[in-house]
Amino acid sequence: MACAKRYSATWISVVADPVIREALLSALGEILDAQFILSTQEQLKPFECDGLSVYKALPMVAVLPGKETQVQEVIRLCHQMKVPLVTRGAGTGLSAGAKPDPEGLLLVMTRLSNILDINTATQTARLQPGVRNLAISEAVKQHGLFYAPDPSSQIACSIGGNIAENAGGVHCLKYGLTIHNVLQVSGFTMAGDPVTLGNGGLDNAGLNLLPLIIGSEGMLMVVTEITVKLLPLPRHVEVILASFDSIEKAGQAVSNIIAQGVIPGGLEMMDNNAIRAAEDYAHAGYPRDAAAILLIEIDGSSINVSEQLQSTRQVLQESGVISVKIAKTETEKALFWKGRKSAFPAVGRLSPDYYCMDGTIPRKSLAEVLGYIHALSEQYGFAVANVFHAGDGNLHPLILFDANQPGQLESVESMGAKILEKCIEVGGTITGEHGVGLEKIRQMPLQFSDDEISQFHSIKAALDPDNLLNPGKNIPLLKHCQEYRALAKNLHPNQLLIQHEPTA
Amino acid sequence: MQDNARILQDQVQQAITEQKPLRIQGGNSKAFYGFAVQGEVLDTSGHHGIIEYEPTELVLRARAGTPLSEINSALKQHQQMLACEPPCFSQSATLGGAVAAGLSGPSRPYLASIQDSVLGCTILNGQAQILGFGGKVMKNVAGYDVSRLMAGSMGCLGVILDITLKVIPSTRAEKSFVFSMEPENSLAFINDLRKRGLPVSATCQLCAQLMVRFSAGNTEIAELEDRLEEHYSFIEWLESDDYLFWEQLREHQHPFFEQASTLWRLSMPADADIHGLADKPEDVLTEWGGSLHWLKTTKSADEIFNHARINNGQATLFRYPATQQPATIFQPLAPALEQWHKSLKAAFDPFGIFNPGKMYTQE
Secondary structure (H helix, E strand, O other): OOOOOOOOOOOEOOOOOHHHHHHHHHHHOOOOOHHHEEOOHHHHHHHOOOOOOOOOEOOOEEEOOOOHHHHHHHHHHHHHHOOOEEEEOOOOOOOOOOOOOOOOEEEEOOOOOOEEEEEOOOOEEEEOOOOEHHHHHHHHHHHOEEOOOOOOOOOOOEHHHHHHHOOOOOOHHHHOOHHHHEEEEEEEOOOOOEEEEEOOOOOOOOOOOHHHHOOOOOOOOEEEEEEEEOEEOOOEEEEEEEEEOOHHHHHHHHHHHHHOOOOOOEEEEEEHHHHHHHHHHHOOOOOOOOOEEEEEEEEEOHHHHHHHHHHHHHHHHHOOOOEEEEOOOHHHHHHHHHHHHOHHHHHHOOOOEEEEOOOEOOHHHHHHHHHHHHHHHHHHOOOEEEEEEHHHOEOOEEEEEOOOOOOHHHHHHHHHHHHHHHHHHOOOEOOOOOOOOOOOOOOHHHHOOHHHHHHHHHHHHHHOOOOOEOOOOOOOOHHHHHHHHHHHOOOOHHHOOOOOOOOO | OEOOHHHHHHHHHHHHHHOOOEEEEOOOOOOOOOOOOOOEEEEOOOOEOEEEEEHHHOEEEEEOOOEHHHHHHHHHOOOEEOOOOOOOOOOOOEHHHHHHHOOOOOOOOOOOOHHHHEEEEEEEOOOOOEEEEEOOOOOOOOOOOHHHHHOOOOOOOOEEEEEEEEOEEOOOEEEEEEEEOOHHHHHHHHHHHHHOOOOEEEEEEEOOEEEEEEEEOHHHHHOHHHHHHOOOOOEEOOHHHHHHHHHHHHOOOOHHHOOOOOEEEEEOOOOOOOHHHOOOHHHEEEEHHHOEEEEOOOOOHHHHHHHHHHOOOEEEEEEOOOOOOOOOOEOOOOHHHHHHHHHHHHHHOOOOOEOOOOOOOOO
């Protein structure tokens, strides 16, 4: 079946040009101490993939700079030698965005992990990219502040990686994504020139380039410093656990809550497979027989929370809820959330592997798409556990499989592709927070036309004319787009007569 | 409702063929903003109508030429609003112009900016291609975020055909109060209000008075005064006046803006002091909790841009006399950023037909 180059589950050993490799290593030795230049197979193995381990490759060399000046010198060297450069944070990404280029350099940013400044007057923090997401809120909690975007990997993921993916999380329903919580980003172009987007105020001069960089998956610049906005910690927080006897009712309840004018701090859903797995693992008190549960967090002033709580309870009753539990203590609140937050590792106990999807859809389509996923699950014979950010329609079906069984990986990817196609069909997107990387590059032509993809390539060429930054990720080559569309429709490319067209 | 996409596309194609520049115009309500542009008018006001509005989804999609007043009215019927409170400056203001200008209103630091509110857009690029980016869901990271790039692009990258916006439930009640407060004490005071969980939604400082708007549910606003009295002294505002105040502030109808033929806009870190740039205290009006200053001054542009740069902010010559030809209007860019502006302009508008010179002379 004709398709673009893809990587099998075993890592690919590509012997890079030895002359380039030696010249690069020699020059890197002038920039970094030897201990921070990794070049043997044994040294490089830990960096062969990010959180999506089915895509692996060893880079030609990996470096771990400890200073901004070193980052700049490495970039300039790669630019001069035309060596591809892939940037890596904590390696928690789920779309192979940090999969190394076998003929390139992997720039590992984890040593740049200082919180440079916390300004309690302006309620901002200046950070190096290797700072862990959770570490930000931990550091500012003493000042009554927090950093809102909280991906589920926040204990490990880095703010630099969050910038690359425009990371979301449970609380982005109310508080926005990374793009809504960042004031300024500094770093270097691929030519090694310093560049800063945004400033200390709320507007920037000229074009609005922060949104272009945030979510660009390391393809437009290398980020070395980030200024984030901090928010006052909510005075009161309530957590509700609502149980339903059908997915459809739970999905409708999600729509109804938001339609009533309540914007919860978080609104998560789990289906029965996920509930059972989480309960076996975390013992959070989830109802094992519920078809679905909603976890709803409401925050604000005490009066505001009280009003929203009342409104939410009424909506849940009208939506056919079976039971409503409001956490009575801080311990119980933490326990309710513990189940949700440990859902992924809990589901991971059920089978050797799982494949986590990331499509986002309008809330009104939740019941329809979840029903479709259930039907696919039966058709393909793979169990699915659904754990996701229902409030903003960001699905995370976890498809359970065994990569060691021949053909299962390909079959699961086929099923995943159908889920993403359904997301587009109902007016959504193929990725809500994990990014395209390599994983979803074949679905990009289903969401974008050739002209739109061409515009993306023009943007890339404008900022990285040599195509050295994370090449081959995110934006598919135009010559592959027809193939990908034909594959999706089970057609030969020549049978695909009608192009995907945008509408005015 | 009228769909003029193909007409606009034909006009762009013709401009490319004839190598003639185009001046993109909606309601012309912000013609004063930025450099004057020479070119044939590309009028988007005929391309109007709300394409899709789903209150339960908090999403609205409308064509660029739709008057902002029509959008605000449609939202109000469902107790919803645009979080960013974009200024109109004229009844003719359109959605496309508001997004292209990228200006947000008094609620910006507490609710959202106009950029934050954009979920998706359809544009006409400089190759006369109709392209769609983003969509109607907030969490959408497929490809580069061209939709939010278009916000504030001043028509230099392309013609906005339609925009999909995130909307929010209207706050049910508002109340404003006046506090006696020297400017240097206001930031700490506002931070204290927010730390106590008080629902600040806008601020305005003029000389030694700080006006604060609070927006929340009915019960919370009804009890607000009692809560404030526990910690602060203030003057309560008459309800009929406070609503009008914030509207006038947003639309520059407040007396401060009268006869302000030369007006600077400084977007700064909230703790940056700009009062040294003013001839007298009453020449500064500050919003956004200290992050936005309107300034009337005789100081030179160089001095103002320099002060903004040193303090990690940016300045804009927001209004100037029509008889003047200022050399620079927008904060000068650092070299790499300037290069990026040129390259991105070329990527979207390779023939340089859209609003040439509107922001920087090379665009």
